[in-house]
Amino acid sequence: MTRDAEWFSGRCRQFGKAVFGDRYGYVLWLGLLVTFGLYWRVGIFITDTYTTANALVAVSNGQLHITETPYTLTLGAQPGLHESGSKLYGRNYGQILLAVPLVWALQALSTFITPRLLLLGLWSGTALAFVSHVSVLGQRHTNTARRTVLWVGSSLVAVLFLAGALTATALPDTALPIAAFQISTMLAAATTSVVLYRLVGIWHDRSVALAAGAAIGVASSVGFWASLPKRHVIVGLLLLMSVYLFARSRLAYADASFREALGFRAGAYAAAGLVTWIHAFEGFFLVVTLAIVDLVTARRNSLVHLAGIGLALFLGSVPMLVTNFLISGNPVKPPRLLPAVGGANVEFTPGGDAGTGGESAAGGTEGAGGDSGAGETGSGDSTGTGGESGTPILTPVFGLFERVLGPAAPAMVFVSDAVSHGLDVLTTPKRMSQIFLRSGSAPRIDYAPNSYEAIELTMLEAVPLFGAVAALPVVLGRSANQRMRQWSVRPSQYSPRTQTDLLVTALAAVFTLIYLSRLPLHTQLTVRYLLPTVSIIMYGVVRLPAVHEPVSEAGGWLAGGYAASTIGGLILGLGVVAGLDLALGESVQFHALLNLGGAAVCGGTVLGRTLVPDRVPSRAVALGLALPAGLTTAYLLLSGLVYFQYGSFALDFIRVLTRHLPAV
Structure with missing residues (x-):
């Protein structure tokens, strides 16, 4: 028995090391889950989620098609709903199926404990695990200090648990699938931070890696979407995993470990293949981009290696192929290529009115029972008349190619349009500014669905840490000069970094x-x-010498500045909302301007350090990075606690505390 326990604990340690890298990665993961839970509301925030949530309930009940709508909205009014063979389907089935085990787990546990106390218990258990592991981090702390941290942290968690239990309100069982859906996204967001921590840790020291991982979770828009079950967080995780595995393969090639390199290289393609299960359009671009860079920079492209990565890509795409076949009868035809219900054509949905020839032009005869093979037997080629004795043999082959390649035409049109139209936008400075710099009231946005509130943020307003990109032209210019002096070096001979x-x-x-x-x-x-x-942009920011050097040298200034700016941002935000009685749009735009100010400070310090490193000390850059990071955290907390009220809090002690906060 003891030997079995030792074997199991050893396996758990191996698994933990493979996933988290070390105890610091595990603590980062737990800490972010605890943080996300503080502003987690159980409910539907965006209308698109109605379809995926209803599909999640259907899949958890053992079917892919939707027959009921437990989360309101009629079937015809749900965006993202598609039809095949007189049955209604959702989309993003990769994201949905990844959440199904969590639905089953919560439903099973809810037979022993009420849903509200179940969520409270899960959060409290995660918080206790976080406290216990934090207490043993670091070699400089004495045993007394560690015991103090453990006792204080455990006592705080116990008090919060009792407060949540004593003030608990009812949470219906129908909320559990939504809660599971949100937990899956929170797990993905926390894991994204861990992957970035491990990726940055390949090139830089632990303090820089931890800062990068934490920044993704609490100082970027990933933290905003952590508890909102949209596909973007999971796609971002798989994209970053592909980059991490690619980096590990390049390190293995540099060490002449070709078998290990092939394993990591294959893993990158498998992760890219999984993206097709969630969104085939994004998966296509990820696979193509990865393949181009990988093949050009690889030190070995032998037949064995090419076969290995091809097999890995196929295995990663198998879930998508199987799901598509079960829904549309065609393994390469995703739900987004099926006719939309209600006439709302979005993304891959073919044009044409429902039930007209426009639908069959893209979807063949599947909507009319083409899955039975009527389209093939009715072609007239099976009679075997005249001299066409070989036609009965070739007809199934041609039919198979036509069936498989048929959906490629509308998909490729969409792909080419996305690229060409994107290039057109690049030549429109005003529109680019409204996407990346300042939003305000953009003329292209229809504000009616948001009650005419300007709640949209640009990339820089949402992640002001990206102000550090101001130093990128200087860094790229210097790098280009170095490359010109080494123009004869092939990409396959570049360093792994x-x-x-x-x-x-x-x-x-x-x-x-x-x-x-x-x-x-x-x-x-x-x-x-x-x-x-x-x-991946955050990775690029950390790679700037003017960023990772000050973070490594002045970590104390960074941590202190971050804490101060977070508290200051919270106080300032609440004070302005209460003092000026701002509406939702006005509050969000206040944070937009505040974040732009933080981005300017960040960009100025990083650019100054890049141009004249001797005149800009590390502590100044650390404070310049801490300011926008803290302001972003303040916005994330206020957006979940005060601004966007779309459902009840998962933790009732948060509900009690937020009663004393001003409302918009």
């Missing part, structure tokens, strides 16, 4: 370009279509 930087640059450019034509728009909130790029 440079090769990884090339992939990050390519992915950030591609995933930005393909969505420019759709921006800005209502309910973008924090430019959510570009959310998958936030983690």
